[in-house]
Amino acid sequence: MNAAPLPVPIDPDLSAERGANGQPDHVVSAVVPTRDRPIMVRRAIESILAQDHPGPIEVIVVFDGTEPDQSLVSTRPGRTVRVLGNARTPGLAGGRNTGILAARGNVIAFCDDDDHWLPGKLRAQLDALDDDPHAEFVTTAMTVDYDGRRTDRLAGCDQVSHQQLISSRMAMLHSSTFVVRRDALVDDIGLVDETLPRSMAEDWDLLLRAARRRPIVHVDRPLVDVTWGATSYFADQWQIRNEARLWLLEHHPEISRDERGAALHFSKLAFGHAALGQRREAMRWSARAFRRNPREPRTVLALLVATRLVRWEFVVRMLNTRGRGI
Incomplete structure (x- = not known):
């Protein structure tokens, strides 16, 4: 699935002009996978085209399961x-990879079809990329828009290590903030993994693989609006979430070796089973989470749902209102 493709030459029409420092400006390929969101995807596209980056930008819109x-x-x-059709595995990961392999730029960026970039986003990230000759991957903070309530999610740092991502999901490093050098992504980090169940958590897996090589450079300003709510992927697909979390534990065993990371992951599995009404499994994962970190708050939430003291919908709604997921 993730074999390295042949390099794609930069189109002459997209060739970068020389900047004020005599160096060529980056050619940016922004990949936007989409499915059945005609109004939102147009907003996403316009937010990319409106960026003040002086170099060329191509937007590659990849339609998954629908006619381009x-x-x-x-x-x-x-x-x-x-515009392209998804030529690989159906789903978000295949759509992203279709766009990456068709990209003609030296820098790849992601934007989901229900999100949009804010002014100055791309310039800030490319400046950060150029400031560090070893940097490969740059993210920004985000603003979560949940049913009209807006919450900024900041990381509080300008670099994110592999250990930080193991201990905490670092959810503010959202896929719509990703900017990465194309050669590093294709040749070293690897494409988006298409074997993840329903592409769930493909962004975290990609971050983990990237940070294993080098720290993620982070611009801690909310420069992307991320939409949560009824339009979000995986809103209530708890079985898929559970399968993906087990996949992550298998492919990133260092999570289980970290006290905080293991408890976080186990408690999310506990909550997923509780939401499905699978009380025995919810209690089992809750016990595992508690043994690793008794202070993990999601364990308590999972137990409350498993014992039917609260409904999972109420918990998720309250967390989303604060710009946080389970």
Whole structure:
């Protein structure tokens, strides 16, 4: 699934001009996977095209399971929009990889179709990328929009290590903030893993693999609006969530070796089983989480749902209102 592809040459129409320092500006390929969100995807595209990056930007819109909308195709000075059908595994991961492999830029960026970039986002990240010659992967903080309630999620740091990602999901490092050098992504980090159940948590898996090589450079400003709510993927697919978390434990065994990371992961599994009404499994994972870190609050939430003292919908709604997920 993740074999390295042949390099794709940069289109002459997208060739970077020389900047003030004599160096070529980056050519950015923004990959936008989409499915059945015609209004939102147009907002996402416009937010990318409106960035003040002086170099070329191409937007690659990848339609998953639906016919590509050719009306989105456009060309303007320094800006292009292309549309493709997902040519790989159906789902978010395959859609992202279809766009990555078709990209003609030296920098890859992600934007989900229900999110949008804020002004200055791309320039801030490319400046951070250029400031560190060893940097490969740059993220920003985000603003969560949940049914009109907006919450900024900051990381409180300008670099994120592999250990930080093991101990905490670092959810503010959202996929719609990702900017990464194409050669590092394709040749070293590897493409988005298409074997994850329903592409669930593919962004965290990618972050873990990237941070294992080098720390993630982080711009701790909320420069992406992330939409949560009824339109979000995996809103109530607890079985898929559980399968994905088991996949992550198998493919990233260091999570289980970390006290905080293990408790966090086990408590999420406990909550997922509780939401499915699987009380025995919920209690088992809760016990495992408590043994690793008695202070993990999600364990208590899982037990409350498992014993039917509260409904899982209430817990998720309260957490989402604060810009946080389970």
